[in-house]
Amino acid sequence: xxxxxxxxxxxxxxxxxxxxxxxxxxxxxxxxxxxxxxxxxxxxxxxxxxxxxxxxxxxxxxxxxxxxxxxxxxxxxxxxxxxxxxxxxxxxxxxxxxxxxxxxxxxxxxxxxxxxxxxxxxxxxxxxxxxxxxxxxxxxxxxxxxxxxxxxxxxxxxxxxxxxxxxxxxxxxxxxxxxxxxxxxxxxxxxxxxxxxxxxxxxxxxxxxxxxxxxxxxxxxxxxxxxxxxxxxxxxxxxxxxxxxxxxxxxxxxxxxxxxxxxxxxxxxxxxxxxxxxxxxxxxxxxxxxxxxxxxxxxxxxxxxxxxxxxxxxxxxxxxxxxxxxxxxxxxxxxxxxxxxxxxxxxxx
Amino acid sequence: xxxxxxxxxxxxxxxxxxxxxxxxxxxxxxxxxxxxxxxxxxxxxxxxxxxxxxxxxxxxxxxxxxxxxxxxxxxxxxxxxxxxxxxxxxxxxxxxxxxxxxxxxxxxxxxxxxxxxxxxxxxxxxxxxxxxxxxxxxxxxxxxxxxxxxxxxxxxxxxxxxxxxxxxxxxxxxxxxxxxxxxxxxxxxxxxxxxxxxxxxxxxxxxxxxxxxxxxxxxxxxxxxxxxxxxxxxxxxxxxxxxxxxxxxxxxxxxxxxxxxxxxxxxxxxxxxxxxxxxxxxxxxxxxxxxxxxxxxxxxxxxxxxxxxxxxxxxxxxxxxxxxxxxxxxxxxxxxxxxxx
Amino acid sequence: xxxxxxxxxxxxxxxxxxxxxxxxxxxxxxxxxxxxxxxxxxxxxxxxxxxxxxxxxxxxxxxxxxxxxxxxxxxxxxxxxxxxxxxxxxxxxxxxxxxxxxxxxxxxxxxxxxxxxxxxxxxxxxxxxxxxxxxxxxxxxxxxxxxxxxxxxxxxxxxxxxxxxxxxxxxxxxxxxxxxxxxxxxxxxxxxxxxxxxxxxxxxxxxxxxxxxxxxxxxxxxxxxxxxxxxxxxxxxxxxxxxxxxxxxxxxxxxxxxxxxxxxxxx
Numbered sequence: 001x002x003x004x005x006x007x008x009x010x011x012x013x014x015x016x017x018x019x020x021x022x023x024x025x026x027x028x029x030x031x032x033x034x035x036x037x038x039x040x041x042x043x044x045x046x047x048x049x050x051x052x053x054x055x056x057x058x059x060x061x062x063x064x065x066x067x068x069x070x071x072x073x074x075x076x077x078x079x080x081x082x083x084x085x086x087x088x089x090x091x092x093x094x095x096x097x098x099x100x101x102x103x104x105x106x107x108x109x110x111x112x113x114x115x116x117x118x119x120x121x122x123x124x125x126x127x128x129x130x131x132x133x134x135x136x137x138x139x140x141x142x143x144x145x146x147x148x149x150x151x152x153x154x155x156x157x158x159x160x161x162x163x164x165x166x167x168x169x170x171x172x173x174x175x176x177x178x179x180x181x182x183x184x185x186x187x188x189x190x191x192x193x194x195x196x197x198x199x200x201x202x203x204x205x206x207x208x209x210x211x212x213x214x215x216x217x218x219x220x221x222x223x224x225x226x227x228x229x230x231x232x233x234x235x236x237x238x239x240x241x242x243x244x245x246x247x248x249x250x251x252x253x254x255x256x257x258x259x260x261x262x263x264x265x266x267x268x269x270x271x272x273x274x275x276x277x278x279x280x281x282x283x284x285x286x287x288x289x290x291x292x293x294x295x296x297x298x299x300x301x302x303x304x305x306x307x308x309x310x311x312x313x314x315x316x317x318x319x320x321x322x323x324x325x326x327x328x329x330x331x332x333x334x335x336x337x338x339x340x341x342x343x344x345x346x347x348x349x
Numbered sequence: 350x351x352x353x354x355x356x357x358x359x360x361x362x363x364x365x366x367x368x369x370x371x372x373x374x375x376x377x378x379x380x381x382x383x384x385x386x387x388x389x390x391x392x393x394x395x396x397x398x399x400x401x402x403x404x405x406x407x408x409x410x411x412x413x414x415x416x417x418x419x420x421x422x423x424x425x426x427x428x429x430x431x432x433x434x435x436x437x438x439x440x441x442x443x444x445x446x447x448x449x450x451x452x453x454x455x456x457x458x459x460x461x462x463x464x465x466x467x468x469x470x471x472x473x474x475x476x477x478x479x480x481x482x483x484x485x486x487x488x489x490x491x492x493x494x495x496x497x498x499x500x501x502x503x504x505x506x507x508x509x510x511x512x513x514x515x516x517x518x519x520x521x522x523x524x525x526x527x528x529x530x531x532x533x534x535x536x537x538x539x540x541x542x543x544x545x546x547x548x549x550x551x552x553x554x555x556x557x558x559x560x561x562x563x564x565x566x567x568x569x570x571x572x573x574x575x576x577x578x579x580x581x582x583x584x585x586x587x588x589x590x591x592x593x594x595x596x597x598x599x600x601x602x603x604x605x606x607x608x609x610x611x612x613x614x615x616x617x618x619x620x621x622x623x624x625x626x627x628x629x630x631x632x633x634x635x636x637x638x639x640x641x642x643x644x645x646x647x648x649x650x651x652x653x654x655x656x657x658x659x660x661x662x663x664x665x666x667x668x669x670x671x672x673x674x675x676x677x678x679x680x681x682x683x684x685x686x687x688x689x690x
Numbered sequence: 691x692x693x694x695x696x697x698x699x700x701x702x703x704x705x706x707x708x709x710x711x712x713x714x715x716x717x718x719x720x721x722x723x724x725x726x727x728x729x730x731x732x733x734x735x736x737x738x739x740x741x742x743x744x745x746x747x748x749x750x751x752x753x754x755x756x757x758x759x760x761x762x763x764x765x766x767x768x769x770x771x772x773x774x775x776x777x778x779x780x781x782x783x784x785x786x787x788x789x790x791x792x793x794x795x796x797x798x799x800x801x802x803x804x805x806x807x808x809x810x811x812x813x814x815x816x817x818x819x820x821x822x823x824x825x826x827x828x829x830x831x832x833x834x835x836x837x838x839x840x841x842x843x844x845x846x847x848x849x850x851x852x853x854x855x856x857x858x859x860x861x862x863x864x865x866x867x868x869x870x871x872x873x874x875x876x877x878x879x880x881x882x883x884x885x886x887x888x889x890x891x892x893x894x895x896x897x898x899x900x901x902x903x904x905x906x907x908x909x910x911x912x913x914x915x916x917x918x919x920x921x922x923x924x925x926x927x928x929x930x931x932x933x934x935x936x937x938x939x940x941x942x943x944x945x946x947x948x949x950x951x952x953x954x955x956x957x
Contacts, residue, residue: 153681172678174617174673178617179667179670179674181541182663185667199520199527326523330516341506341510342498351802353802358800569798576793583771583842586770587791588793589793634779634783634786
């Protein structure tokens with residue numbers, strides 16, 4: 001009776017190992033793509049700079065115009081793109097795993113609205129021009145909003161059902177935007193400062209932002225990646241997860257913490273970037289399947305590639321000006337979202 | 350409990366409680382409107398307003414009341430009515446208390462259309478109105494078409510696709526705002542928040558005519574909407590042409606959203622909150638369009654009055670947004686406690 | 691000719707064809723039960739009979755006319771349906787829900803006739819939910835809720851009733867209760883068509899059994915005439931014995947004990 005059962009996995013083992021090798025190879029390819037995207041981001045812009053000169057400018061800062069462009073503008077921008085993209089991709093994957101909802105996305109869950117409200121308050125009531133104050137305000141606002149949305153959406157016996165979370169996020173986003181509008185319209189100066197923040201962009205941020213928020217993102221990423229195994233168990237349902245020895249409450253709390261840190265700091269650094277966190281995990285799952293041990297690192301690497309690509313596209317299509325990254329991602333991401341709903345990827349409420 | 354009036358083969362059903370609630374809401378809305386009319390640089394007491402309205406006031410007061418301030422109050426009441434009814438239609442159709450037109454992109458689309466007129470083409474009042482109607486209708490058509498699959502549209506899918514469309518249009522709106530001159534952009538932002546400032550009869554009259562067509566149509570389809578809440582299969586088995594009714598109701602609901610957005614801008618939350626509050630007051634099941642509409646009128650009127658009485662001048666949209674937010678949190682918490690969606 | 695007839699149906703969801711060239715007649719006055727393994731197209735067939743699914747080819751005829759060409763309300767006065775997963779509006783009372791079954795008879799200025807009142811009262815009486823009239827449906831037990839929905843279909847006063855898996859999610863006692871009720875409705879002169887999962891229930895209650903597999907009708911007729919061990923093996927792939935039910939005398943399917951065979955083979 002036991003013979004055929006024992007035989008099956010033995011035969012499968014080489015297959016599995018090959019698949020794992022393939023996936024690991026995929027990760028290497030993605031890492032290569034990320035390097036290529038970074039190089040392109042350094043070279044392409046209002047003024048194209050050949051890669052050789054980029055390297056020269058980095059290694060031997062000779063004070064030439066091109067070296068300055070690379071050093072002061074493109075390097076911060078590219079690094080920002082990498083950390084923001086990685087954070088949003090991983091946060092999106094975590095959010096979707098945690099809510100078992102392929103439609104969950106940091107932007108849909110109120111993070112952008114909360115950050116915007118905090119920033120408009122700072123612009124209106126604190127007389128400051130330091131970008132770091134904006135960054136920390138946005139971080140606090142985003143974190144506060146995410147906690148609020150999760151609390152409202154998961155309150156009570158029904159728990160954090162996918163539909164409730166998405167709709168709680170959409171609704172609270174609308175609340176924040178009303179409050180934001182109220183403050184923003186107090187005087188034209190506030191309005192003028194705010195209207196440029198509200199489109200997410202990688203441009204004109206300095207390295208200090210990356211340096212300050214980087215540690216948070218790193219901590220969030222490590223925490224998130226460590227959750228892969230418990231999330232795999234929870235994917236079978238809460239009861240099954242508990243039976244496999246995972247504490248759903250602890251996993252959810254740690255996951256929520258990682259998400260808040262990751263997307264809070266990403267939004268703080270770049271402003272609202274829509275849909276990256278939604279589309280990337282979806283694409284990744286269609287590549288590597290539902291195993292979170294692969295989904296999470298793939299999302300971590302794929303998202304910055306796409307964000308940098310969107311940023312470069314925004315620089316190229318509207319030359320000599322540029323299109324903000326946040327707008328490019330919304331216009332590419334929303335159709336993906338709609339297509340997913342049409343394909344029936346949306347869970348029933 | 351409902352009462353029935355019969356005459357021969359004809360019979361009409363009415364519910365005393367719902368009727369009482371309706372009358373009460375109408376009274377609240379009208380009273381708020383009277384105070385709105387009385388508020389301004391030149392305050393007029395409520396009795397004087399009423400006297401002017403019935404043609405007994407002095408000439409100056411009558412002019413201020415009927416020509417300058419009454420249109421604002423009328424636009425508030427009518428737009429509120431339209432928002433309440435359209436909210437009830439979409440919530441019933443999506444079987445979701447959050448499926449209101451301001452969350453599923455239609456209102457955002459109206460904003461995009463209006464912004465294009467204000468910022469890009471520099472159109473006047475009429476062009477802005479046309480732009481916002483076109484924006485709302487275009488968005489709705491796109492969302493409806495995208496939700497259409499396998500011979501029909503599911504309410505659930507309509508809401509989710511609407512949420513996606515809303516996000517995309519939101520980005521477009523931000524883009525337009527950042528590219529415009531500060532003065533124009535500031536003006537556009539006021540419009541985007543929903544405001545009743547400077548409304549004249551040229552706003553109120555077209556709104557009134559549009560509602561004269563759309564509201565009876567909505568009420569006539571109200572019973573089909575009620576049947577739709579039993580699920581598509583049961584409704585169809587009971588003789589409701591589900592898909593055709595849904596198409597008509599979407600059209601009417603979008604029309605109501607579009608004309609109200611044209612008149613007051615995308616005022617948030619009235620469409621979302623009015624049907625829910627009306628339902629709790631009347632203790633009825635079903636979409637009860639009329640009570641939702643009257644609740645919407647009362648809410649927008651009262652919201653306008655509050656925005657006028659606040660120490661800082663804020664558009665009415667900020668007031669309704671803030672109040673609606675508190676209500677929403679409560680609603681989600683309450684449904685959560687019950688364990689339903 | 692029978693009142694409800696389907697001819698040459700090709701039934702499909704999107705790209706997936708479920709059945710081709712399917713023909714079926716529902717004998718007037720019968721309690722017809724459709725059985726078959728999961729995915730055999732039995733619910734799809736019922737949906738087509740209820741005009742919820744438009745056939746890609748062929749047509750369903752009601753009283754000799756294509757059902758899709760007839761005014762919706764007029765069809766709804768002759769054919770009623772209990773859906774598989776009915777949606778109960780939040781907070782609705784039993785009386786209000788049952789009253790919605792009168793929709794096909796109502797008009798803008800004929801909202802609630804004495805006839806409506808009588809039909810609703812009779813329907814609630816027939817399924818025994820009169821005492822529950824003012825209760826909220828959400829708060830009832832599964833069996834009670836199913837009876838209330840049956841009352842809605844009854845209030846529709848149709849000579850033909852279609853029931854899509856009316857016993858799913860009910861415990862055994864409530865299953866029998868609902869089926870006994872259906873059987874009584876049939877004896878009062880209605881034509882019933884039901885999709886059932888449980889073959890033994892089907893044999894016990896049906897006067898006409900339709901067995902489907904892979905979108906085709908394998909056999910139809912009186913259960914005692916057609917249900918054999920070969921048929922069950924062919925339709926469900928289940929080796930079994932058929933005995934007479936000690937209670938009703940109808941066929942009773944007893945699955946073969948394959949564990950014995952397995953153990954024997956292993957030794």
